[in-house]
Amino acid sequence: MPATTTSAKRQAAASVRRAKEDVAEAADEVAGRAKASGRRLRDEADEIEQSLARGAEDLAATVSSKLKSVGVDTDKMADVAREQAGDLQDLIIREIQERPLRALGLAAAVGLFVGFLSAR
Template identity: 60%
Template sequence: MATTTSAKRQAAAAAKRARAEVEAGAEDVAAEMEEAGSRARRQASALEDTLTRSAEEIAANVTDRLRAVGVDTDKMVDVAKEQATELQKLIEDEIRERPLRALGLAAAVGLFVGYLSAR
């Protein structure tokens, strides 16, 4: 009887140690994952900064080259904005005049894009 009680105590103690080791391991894994997440966020931020700087440099370079050949980039921006506004008005008018047709076209475009993306 004493051996049974002793075996139960040993088993309980072993289970308690195992549980403590599992909890400690889980805490270690959680800490490592948090550090990995922080590292990934820092790297993503650095990459975003690099890409932003590169895009700004490319835009400035293109603008300089266009100006060098006599293209007024400010005028191009104004014209593009004006055309976008006119296109937006045309689309709004079409939707107001023929809402079912506009809905059908939107559905058709959505199906086509979905078909292409599924391939």
């Protein structure tokens, strides 16, 4: 009987080793598949991003050409917009320097208002 018990223990130990090896192999296989899926997803996301960028560029070019075809100078509009943005930036900087507490109060009020709207 002791020989049978020893044999059963060996068989059980061998089965446990095989099970551990099988689990390790399966884990490696799953990890490899996950990495491959991650790479595929990243590649697809890059392709989508490039496609969207091309679409946005095409749309901008189409709008610009349509505006130019009706006599709107888009380059001049862009220059004016940049100039106005610079003027607005200078105005804001001057206001903050001259009245910092007022600017802080306005910023707090705007923050509360935006927070109230986003909470709804």
